[in-house]
Amino acid sequence: MNTPPEFALALPDLARWRAGNTGVDGVWRFESGQAGPxxxxxxxxxxxxVCGAWAASELLAWLHDGVSLLRGELTVALCNLQAFDRFxxxxxxxxxxVEEDLNRQWSVERLASGSTVERRRAAELLPWxxxxxxxxxxxxxHEQGSALLMAGPLARNTEFARELGIGGHVVVDAGHADGTRLRDFGRFGDPEGSxxxxxxxxxxxxxxxxRRVAHDAVYRLLTSTGLVSPSSLPAGWRLDQARAKWALVVTDAVVAQSMSFRFARCFEDLECLPTRGTVIAHDQGEAIVTPYDSCVLVMPSLRQLRPGVTVVRFARRKELR
Ligand SMILES: [Zn+2]
Incomplete structure (x- = not known):
């Protein structure tokens, strides 16, 4: 689990897309002039x-080649270009x-602080x-595995994942102890909102x-929201696969307390451990055990091991109807 698999995906050339058309690097906004989402x-x-950078840059090329929006407006953002440049x-x-995880900086306090590259970048992106x-x-x-649709705790986002019809598994989770994700911030995390x-x-x-999963996600998002007609996008982008059948309801996030955290063995992503009390790891001399029977391990990884980082989540399986 500590040696990364081979990195066989080439990097996209983002030179043409860096400037954006909004005054903010990497941020593009397209307006149809018609009402819509x-x-x-x-x-x-x-x-x-980089899979998302591939899909976003290829979509931008299609939009520049004359594919127009039928309704609503579309924003495409290449978010941490400074980190990508160091790849x-x-x-x-x-x-x-560069300095800290951009997907943990989405709180009013952190956005206002401007104390790191990522906090300043998040504040630039926010208005768009x-x-x-x-x-x-x-x-x-970090590891090999099938696609995971991280829906957060609100039912409307599990429904969104189902409507898009992407394959893989839906993960119902509350995010991370070390900071808020963009997908949970503001209106996105408002239980009363839409x-x-x-x-x-x-x-x-x-x-x-x-990259193909990212194409599929973009295709399904743009066609299901009615922004683009299916015939305007590359037909090959849509993957023909069964939609997610299972929701994995995350009950616990295992957070490393120390650099001595070690898994008891190499676990596969979405491995289901049948028996409650199975030891999966040790940290500072303490055993970490599964809290119930048929416990699914979501994204076990030590690649980013630091105290405070989520290294695996425990989840129950629930059939999606
Ligand atoms: Zn990520």
């Missing part, structure tokens, strides 16, 4: 997660961020993202298949 696609929130395939994890009615945030994972958001883990960072 405000849709946002975010990529590169983590600088080494080295030999040390892919090192370019996740906060009013979206539908947000899809494209990510990838704005919908989904973070999609498209597979392993370096797996070329992750």
């Amino acid at each position: 405000r849709v946002a696609i975010t990529a590169l929130i983590h600088g080494n997660e 080295d395939p030999q040390q892919a994890d090192a370019s996740r961020f 993202l906060q009013d979206a009615d539908a947000l899809v945030d494209l990510h990838s994972m 704005a919908r958001s989904l973070l999609i883990e498209c597979g392993y960072h370096g797996d070329p298949a992750s």
Whole structure:
């Protein structure tokens, strides 16, 4: 689990898309002039997660080649370009961020503080993202695994994931102890609101298949919201696969307390451990055990091991109807 799999996905050339058309680097806004939903696609929130940068840049090329919106407005944001610029395939994890994780800075206090590269960048991005009615945030994972649709705790976002019809698993989770994700911030996290958001883990960072999952997500988002007609997008972007059948309801996030955290063995993503009390790890001499029977391990990884970082989540399986 400590040696990263091969990084076989090439980097997209983002030179043409860096400036944006909004006055903010990497942020593009397209308006149809017709009433309709405000849709946002975010990529590169983590600088080494390039599948989303592929899909976003290819979408931008299509939009510049004359594909026009039928209704509503679309924002496409390449979020952490400074981290992406440091990408080295030999040390892919090192370019996740410059100073701190951009997907933990979405709180009023952190956005206002301006104390790091990522907090300043989040504050720049916010005005272009906060009013979206539908947000899809494209990510990838530290380890090999099928796509995960991180829906957060609100039922409307599990429904959003189902409506889009993307394959993989829906994960119902509350996020991270060390900071708020974009997909949970503001209107997106308001229990009384209607704005919908989904973070999609498209597979392993370096797996070329992750780019196809990102294409599929973009295709389904733009066609299901009615912004683009299906015939205007590349037909190959839509993957023909069964929609997610299971929701994994996260009950606990295991957070490393120390650098001595170690898994008891190598666990696969979404491995289901049948018996309650199974030891999965040790940290500072304490055993960490599964809290119930049929416990699913979501995204076990030590790649970013630091005290305070989530290293695995425990989840119960629930069939989606
Ligand atoms: Zn990510």
